[in-house]
Amino acid sequence: MEQKIKALLSRIVHPESGRNIVESGMVEHIDAGEGRVTVTLRFEKARDPFAVKIKRQVEEAIARELSLDREHVAVIVREAAPKAAPAASQHTFTGGIGKVLAVASGKGGVGKSTVTANLALTLRNMGYRVGILDADIYGPSQPKMFGVEGYLPDAERIDGEDCILPADAMGIKLMSIGFFIKPSDALIWRDAMATNALRQMIHQTKWGGLDFLLVDLPPGTGGVHLAVISELKVTGAVIVSTPQQVAVADVRRGVEMFRADKIEIPVVGIIENMAWFTPKELPENRYYIFGHGGARAFAEQNDVPFLGDIPIVQSVMDGSEEGRPAAGTDPAVESLYRSIAEKVVENMAKTC
Numbered sequence: 001m002e003q004k005i006k007a008l009l010s011r012i013v014h015p016e017s018g019r020n021i022v023e024s025g026m027v028e029h030i031d032a033g034e035g036r037v038t039v040t041l042r043f044e045k046a047r048d049p050f051a052v053k054i055k056r057q058v059e060e061a062i063a064r065e066l067s068l069d070r071e072h073v074a075v076i077v078r079e080a081a082p083k084a085a086p087a088a089s090q091h092t093f094t095g096g097i098g099k100v101l102a103v104a105s106g107k108g109g110v111g112k113s114t115v116t117a118n119l120a121l122t123l124r125n126m127g128y129r130v131g132i133l134d135a136d137i138y139g140p141s142q143p144k145m146f147g148v149e150g151y152l153p154d155a156e157r158i159d160g161e162d163c164i165l166p167a168d169a170m171g172i173k174l175m176s177i178g179f180f181i182k183p184s185d186a187l188i189w190r191d192a193m194a195t196n197a198l199r200q201m202i203h204q205t206k207w208g209g210l211d212f213l214l215v216d217l218p219p220g221t222g223g224v225h226l227a228v229i230s231e232l233k234v235t236g237a238v239i240v241s242t243p244q245q246v247a248v249a250d251v252r253r254g255v256e257m258f259r260a261d262k263i264e265i266p267v268v269g270i271i272e273n274m275a276w277f278t279p280k281e282l283p284e285n286r287y288y289i290f291g292h293g294g295a296r297a298f299a300e301q302n303d304v305p306f307l308g309d310i311p312i313v314q315s316v317m318d319g320s321e322e323g324r325p326a327a328g329t330d331p332a333v334e335s336l337y338r339s340i341a342e343k344v345v346e347n348m349a350k351t352c
């Protein structure tokens with residue numbers, strides 16, 4: 001039985017090495033019997049970006065070929081310990097990236113990922129070449145925003161270097177930490193593990209030529225922010241806030257983080273999201289549920305440009321659910337984002 005399993009696993013190839021997983025010694029152990037199979041795979045790299053894909057391929061192949069239920073096939077993934085520091089001479093595919101715009105927020109749930117997706121699509125529709133790096137390790141939502149959740153990145157070899165292919169999300173090159181981990185993994189990830197994977201995603205993704213790379217950061221300030229800042233030359237940052245969040249210390253801390261000594265990343269502006277609500281039947285009415293004007297005042301007091309406000313709109317929420325950002329489908333939302341995107345381009349040209 002073990003030989004039979006080995007034979008079928010030898011058809012599975014690691015996209016980066018190009019060698020089959022049996023030949024390259026990745027199949028550490030096979031335990032077969034009583035209608036159950038357990039396979040232990042060993043990956044040389046910590047957080048190998050292809051571990052999820054290969055694990056799934058192994059499960060599918062065994063279940064299919066041996067006519068077993070999927071729950072009777074267990075694949076254990078073992079990985080090498082993460083390396084403490086990156087290789088100094090690491091090759092990078094970031095050379096064609098023009099400007100890097102970090103999108104940050106003081107707290108979670110304010111719509112930072114939604115704003116990133118809509119802003120990226122607007123820039124794309126204005127004719128720019130755009131990429132998104134979804135670095136929100138605690139809840140990577142860009143794959144869902146663009147309806148590419150099932151995407152499993154493949155590898156390609158260019159000039160002797162391995163690169164990972166990003167998803168094509170409505171003409172935007174999208175690389176997300178969500179392509180490599182299960183949603184249930186996200187919460188238990190520690191910054192150190194995430195940093196290692198992020199570093200690979202930044203440098204190994206085949207970005208090609210981009211005018212803008214938008215980075216969807218986790219909420220708050222932390223290790224991932226520092227990792228992104230140290231691996232990528234971030235040209236500017238945008239802060240997303242809701243009216244009730246705007247005056248609080250978290251937003252100020254966000255601004256201070258980018259402006260800190262030795263970091264010195266210009267804050268391109270602040271966007272107020274969920275600024276008001278207009279019911280469909282009363283299109284002239286605006287209800288400022290969470291307060292009014294706070295972001296503008298904060299911007300003035302802290303010498304940060306105010307980029308604009310976005311109301312609570314059903315189409316924005318539906319767009320995120322359906323994998324089609326509203327800035328590409330709802331003309332009212334499109335025009336709000338257009339005005340914000342123009343200011344972003346202008347402010348980046350001026351200050352970055």
Ligand SMILES: Nc1ncnc2c1ncn2[C@@H]1O[C@H](COP(=O)(O)OP(=O)(O)OP(=O)(O)O)[C@@H](O)[C@H]1O
Nearest residue numbers: 108109110111112113114139311312313316317320
């Ligand atoms: N302007 C808006 N109108 C209506 N719904 C919105 C708007 N902005 C965001 N939402 C909805 O609010 C929810 C949270 O948005 P999102 O996931 O973008 O927040 P986030 O700040 O990125 O959160 P996280 O902390 O998980 O990273 C989503 O359901 C989204 O569809």
